[in-house]
Amino acid sequence: MDVLDLAKRLGLEPHGISFHVGSQQRKIKAWDRALAMAATVFRDCAERGINLSMVNLGGGFPTRYLKDVPPVVQYGRGIFRALRKHFGNRIPETIIEPGRGMVGNAGVIETEVVLISKKSDEDEMRWVYLDIGKFGGLAETMGESIRYAITTPHDGAEMAPCVLAGPTCDSADVLYERNPYPLPVTLEIGDKLLIEGTGAYTSTYSSVAFNGIPPLKTYHI
Ligand SMILES: Cc1ncc(COP(=O)(O)O)c(C=O)c1O
Structure with missing residues (x-):
């Protein structure tokens, strides 16, 4: 909050926030927790007149090494559910930064x-x-x-x-x-x-x- 506040006071335009739930993340719930925190930041910012519009959901999507990992569609569903739960009808723009989940098996x-x-x-x-x-x-x-x-x-x-x-x-x-x-x-x-x-x-x-x-x-x- 303080950083976003400072950015605004410096004449910048606070756009959104980014997080990374930890690499090789096999618990889809990790995004739910992070998005709950992100939604709190969005609300607190709105009270200070800062309107954020983007959440960067980071990486963390796992690849298969020796153990099976949940299929990517389950991540998509879990994340979308969490977005609805914490942001209601005002779902922000989202971006992701997958690393190993995208190219590990390549x-x-x-x-x-x-x-x-x-x-x-x-x-x-x-x-x-x-x-x-x-x-x-x-x-x-x-x-x-x-x-x-x-x-x-x-x-x-x-x-x-x-x-x-x-x-x-x-x-x-x-x-x-x-x-x-x-x-x-x-x-x-x-x-x-x-x-x-x-x-x-x-x-x-x-x-x-x-x-x-x-x-x-x-x-x-
Ligand atoms: C900022 C950032 N985004 C995305 C990634 C990709 O992470 P992963 O391979 O866990 O998807 C990393 C990995 O170090 C990172 O530092």
């Missing part, structure tokens, strides 16, 4: 297994090193928050959990360790894997030349 990364090792002879857990890691485009595995689907040439074979790591010398370059990733026991160095759902936030996150590794190559079909 990309796949091919990677190669560069090393399979164990920390010691007694250790059961395999460490599988790929030629891509946190610095080559998989930054969103930070905190193991985004868990990509990975296919291998051995799919259907017996699986065992692995720590999955990237190729750089940085100790942070570990993708999944707290929650190890199941991969075929027959996996070998040199195998090519496909990391699915990597159309968003990958090549743009790829470092320029960390550890001498060139940025992720992209091919647009």
